[in-house]
Each structure stands twice: as C-alpha cells, then as structure tokens.
Amino acid sequence: MTFFKSLVSALAVTAVSATAAFAGPPEQPRVLDFDAMGKTIGKRGGTLTTLMAKPKDVRWITVYGGARLVTWDQDYNLTPDILESIEVEGNRIFTLKLRKGHMWSDGQPFTTEDFRYWWEDVAQNDQLEPSGPPREMLVDGKLPKVTFIDELTVRYEWETVNPVFLTALAGASPTYIYMPAHFARQYHEKYADPAKITSLIESEKVQNWTSLHKRFTRQYRPENPDMPSLQPWTNSTKLPSERIIFKRNPNYHRVDSNGTQLPYLDEVILNMASSAIIAAKAGTGETDLQARYIRFDNYAFLKQGADKGGYNVLLWPSGRGSEMTLLPNLNTKDEGFRAAMADVRVRRALSMGIDRDEINEAIFFGLGRPQANSVLPDSPLFKQEYADAWAMRDLDKANALLDEAGFDKKDGEGFRIMPDGRPFEIIVETAGESSQETDILQLIADHWKQIAVKLFVKPSQRDILRGRVSNGETVMSTWQGLNRGLATAQMNPEELAPISPVQAQWPSYGLHYESKGSTGTAPNTPEIKRLAELYTSWRKAGDTAEQTKIWDEMLSIFTDQVYTIGVVSGGLQPVVVSNKLKNVPETAVWAFEPTLYFGQSMPDTYFMAE
Known part of the structure; x- marks a missing residue:
C-alpha cells in the first residue's frame, strides 16, 4: 500500500483544475475497427443538438455515451472498453487492467486509487452507504477480497462464482466501482478541511458532508460541471438550465481506425422543452438526433416534414419484451383484489381477454408481434x-376461468361481481406520460367488457405511481415490458424474480428479498418461491449451460403464471437524424439494455458533414 500513500499525499496537494487539461488518449487506446462496424472515417468538430424534457434527463447522455469498463459488443459478448483487459478465472476472480496514461477529463490520472477510494472510503462507509456495497458485490452475503496490485491493476476475488459482476459494469445504469478520488476527497470528512466542509454544507444548504459528497460526485447523472468524467462528453453547465452543454472529453480512451481520437463531435447540447411538443419541434428540424419523447404514432407527421426540416426518419426495432405491460399487484393492500390478482386463473383470463391483433393493427399498423411479455425471437x-x-x-x-375463480355472479348491467360483493372494476394506474399507452388501455377496456370486467384508467406521475405501487395502493399498473428482451444466458434474470421493491407486480416480495427478510412479505406460492430459488441458483451457476437451463425454467414459470400481462412486442422507434449527421446506423435495437439505446452504436463515432 506504500504507493497508494504516496499517491494520496501527492494528490491531496494538487489543485483540481476547473477546465479540462489536454492529455490525449491513453498510450494504448481502444482502436475501433470502422470497416467491421460499417462506419466512415469522420472529422473532428461540430455540435449535435437534441431535446430533453427535464434537467435530470442529463442521465441519458451517460446512457447514450456508452463508455463502460466493459461493454456488450454487437454479438452481445462482453468486451473491455475503458479497461485495457480483464482476466477471469472460474467466474470468481477478476483481474482488471487499466490503460497506461489514461486521464480523467480534467487531466488527472485514472488509476487504481480511484477504485480504492470508492471501495474503502465510499462503498464501505456506513454514513455514505448505510446498506453497504451494491448487491452485485455480494456473493452469499460475503464481499470479495480486493487487491490493488499496482497503479493499473486491481483484482476482485470471491470465494464462489459471481456472474453478475461484469454484467453490472456493462449496464445502462452501471455499477460504478471507481470514482475520481482526487476530486471527491474534497467532500469527504476523512480528507477534507473541516472548516471548508462546514462552509460548503451551509452554502449548499445540505444537512451534512455525506449529502455534499453525493450531490457533487454523481456519475450516472452528471449534474456537476466540475466533476471529472471518462465519458465522451462532459457537462459544462451548472444546473438548473434550459440549455445544457456537454463538451468533448480531451482525454477519451477510444480512437478511430486511423488513430484519430474520438469523439468527433465537439459538443452535445441538450435543449429543454415540454415533452408534449418535442415531436413537433423535431418535425421542424430543431434537433439533430431525437428518439426520446417520440412515439411511433408521430412517424407519419415526422416523415411529412423530413425534406423541409433537413432530416431523415429511421425506424429502429424495440428490444423490450412488450411495448406496454399490465402489472397486477399481487401485494395490493385491498384484500379482495389481492386475492383476485394472486389467482393465476384471473391473470390468465385477463390476458386471454385481450385482442392483441387489434391492438397491433390499430396502434402499431400491424408491424408488431402479439405476444406475452417475454424474450424476443432474436434472443x-x-x-x-x-x-x-x-x-x-x-x-x-x-x-x-373467471367463473371458476369465483367471479361468476354479475350485476344488473352484466358485469362481474367479486366474491366480497363489490363490482369487479380494475383501476389501471399509469405514469401519465404516453398517449399511446392510453390508447392501448382504451382498447383493452373494450376487450374486457366481453369477459364482463370493467377497466378504468387512472393517470398519475411517475414518482407518485412508484410510491403508490410500493405502498400497495395500486391494484394494477402499467410499464414497459422486459428491458432485456434480447437476453443471453450471461445476462442477469433479475426481472423474472421477486428481488426488488420497484417490481410493480410484487413490490412487497421484492422488499422482503432486498431486506434479507427484515421487512416486506415473504412469497407464499410455490412458483414465486421457485423463481427466487432459481435466481439464487443462477448467481451460483458455474457455466453458460447451467445459466441457460435456469433461464429456461424461469421464463417458463414467469410466462405460464402470467405475473405480467404483455400485449405487443417488436414495436418500432422513430429516430430523427439530421441529414448532416453521419455514422448513425440505419437500423439498431432500441433498448435500455443491453444496447443502451444509442450507446451500442457508439455516438462518439457520429460526425457532422458539410
């Protein structure tokens, strides 16, 4: 640890520059094969403008940027990206090698001190992280042995296999196991001048040093313009702002086939606008690249304005398991509805009562695939x-099935009555963000009348909806289908098991798992218990064959038990692309994971032509 003490001492007296210091790419950058990628060698310079609806949308630049320690390649295999290399032994020992000469955007070295700082001073600091390190770092409740071999090499060693470690590093919202130590220490009580910390707490109007540290060191949501980054572009604008400017990282680790450092674009600008008018603005050419806040039902309008607006409209297939999914809350507080939603006969009946072909024709012009919420044919x-x-x-x-489940009695209008005597009227709560979703629900409401069930739509707001779901106040809600519709056996099957309170079909079961049984509700059906067991088994699986077998059984249970009610998959996402913007693929999979929306197509290779 001697070299770390020296490094810490040296960095402690180094003033952090407010502007990025130019150092260029690492000595051994990641060289992209443009021929294999079907890309054209571009030129440096230019500005890309896109539209977002709220300041916290800055996180999409992190998703779109795509720089990760390891990434999924075009064939969905993990490959080093920010890392120069990674050695894996038995899926339990991971040796990470950094690139020599790699610098943060502010010109300070990116070394294993940044990993040590996060591991020892953040992840295991019970004030900063009361729950301890992320669950991806735990295997059977045990943390890894972490060895900082030298400035460029760090090793993580678990007693048994940890198949989620690398996939978590490659995620759209990745597990960050590093942090710019030279910058973050100024907000840490262990390193910072107490008087300065006190002054900052007062000026920033936060409660304590931990709030200060969290606010100024976010990586996924890069709101602090002073925070160094490894992404292709770094924020230069203090929030809140209606115009957020990201400038190219002069120390970025990728280069093109000719050795020219990426990204090509000098700036990416996020202009704020109401989500309701973003499609209209895109249709008049006010954005260079737009897919966020645009829906398939905007396609015809966008195509009409393409020539005049100087853009093209691409259609990228969605990678979600279903474009919209109904989520019956098995943990709702309402006892009668809880019994109904927990009855597989009811869930199956509601699913079979939907005319998916009509939805596909009416909403998706027949281009989608009517199916349950599951993996896609390309998986x-x-x-x-x-x-x-x-x-x-x-x-x-x-x-x-509904008659058999005890919903055989009907009222004077011919609609079903619950066993407790109340009308069987299902209120479906939404985040209120999509008119397409509302249109689908109106069709389903008509379909369910033919099985004598009433459906009412209750729009809300995303944060309010999540709170109501977690508190058991919803009977049914909607969301998108499986994020990993293109899953491989290596990918985490967490969406199929009750492991998180954000899962709207079983939030209390998820809370029970996440809290290790200290709160929430334990699953009480064999199938849900089995999904939890299988998830645990997947996390211990030693090879791809075993992982595949587990995925198969989980998918079989998940779809047969209809824990989520999918509608149509394979929707198409309109992507508006300026005629001047090059290297954007004609087609790619539009998904949060594993493609990071634009991220897998590497926007650092996009460039502006004359």
Missing part, C-alpha cells in the same frame, strides 16, 4: 411457447 433464449403463453384470445376459456 438465444427464445421459445415460441413463452411468447404464446396465455396470449391467444379465447373468450370462452377466459370467461370459464
């Missing part, structure tokens, strides 16, 4: 039986 885990599970419209069978 190596796909099976037709998962896609078809209880997704074929069958009114006779749906009505029979």
